[in-house]
Amino acid sequence: QVHLQESGPGLVKPSQTLSLTCNVSGSSISSGSHYWSWVRQPAGKGLEWIGRIYASGSINYNPSFKSRIIISVDTSKNQFSLKLTSVAAADTAVYYCARLQLQLPRTECHFDYWGQGILVTVSS
Amino acid sequence: DIVMTQSPDSLAVSLGERATINCKSSQTILSTSFNKNCLAWYQQKPGQPPRLLIYWASTRASGVPDRFSGGGSGTDFTLTISSLQAEDVAVYSCQQYHTSPLTFGGGTKVEIK
Numbered sequence: 001q002v003h004l005q006e007s008g009p010g011l012v013k014p015s016q017t018l019s020l021t022c023n024v025s026g027s028s029i030s031s032g033s034h035y036w037s038w039v040r041q042p043a044g045k046g047l048e049w050i051g052r053i054y055a056s057g058s059i060n061y062n063p064s065f066k067s068r069i070i071i072s073v074d075t076s077k078n079q080f081s082l083k084l085t086s087v088a089a090a091d092t093a094v095y096y097c098a099r100l101q102l103q104l105p106r107t108e109c110h111f112d113y114w115g116q117g118i119l120v121t122v123s124s
Numbered sequence: 125d126i127v128m129t130q131s132p133d134s135l136a137v138s139l140g141e142r143a144t145i146n147c148k149s150s151q152t153i154l155s156t157s158f159n160k161n162c163l164a165w166y167q168q169k170p171g172q173p174p175r176l177l178i179y180w181a182s183t184r185a186s187g188v189p190d191r192f193s194g195g196g197s198g199t200d201f202t203l204t205i206s207s208l209q210a211e212d213v214a215v216y217s218c219q220q221y222h223t224s225p226l227t228f229g230g231g232t233k234v235e236i237k
Contacts, residue, residue, distance in 0.1 A: 114173035
């Protein structure tokens with residue numbers, strides 16, 4: 001059974017850095033069979049893809065975030081992380097980590113497993 | 125970016141009746157490499173993460189009841205619930221994976237009439 005679990009602070013001050021980690025069980029990041037991704041959802045709104053990482057460290061970010069985000073992976077811990085800098089109120093959302101299907105050679109496809117999500121509020 | 129537009133925003137359907145949700149992409153999402161439409165559908169209940177229902181526009185994910193079906197090609201797609209059940213009350217969203225960045229529709233809320 002594949003399980004993803006987000007962790008991190010639920011409250012971040014404006015202009016600071018949001019840091020989240022996703023712990024993965026039941027699926028090995030280092031197997032290289034999938035991408036690993038972050039998606040967010042502001043309250044009452046639609047889903048927004050943030051970016052993804054591969055076991056090798058290869059990344060693809062949504063250009064909307066490109067200058068503010070870093071996604072990293074730690075295959076020894078079977079986890080990956082998100083850092084979003086210079087946050088503002090508009091970054092308040094539920095943040096999900098998700099497994100992204102990979103169609104060889106490197107096409108990103110659909111999300112087949114999701115974490116429960118973590119609400120991050122940006123407020124002073 | 126490819127813009128995904130869903131309609132309607134919400135719909136109310138009687139139990140046992142058919143529900144149809146539309147999703148339109150701003151450009152074709154038919155992959156010439158795979159000869160498949162790069163579209164997925166998700167179901168999201170309150171307080172829960174999205175659940176994958178359909179991928180490649182018409183392939184049901186594991187464990188998804190066969191009352192859920194996906195159709196369409198190119199830029200126009202549909203998700204159909206053939207006989208609405210109480211547990212199908214949720215928001216349904218489409219997602220394209222033809223071109224990065226991956227993008228989602230705004231969601232359609234399905235309720236019981």
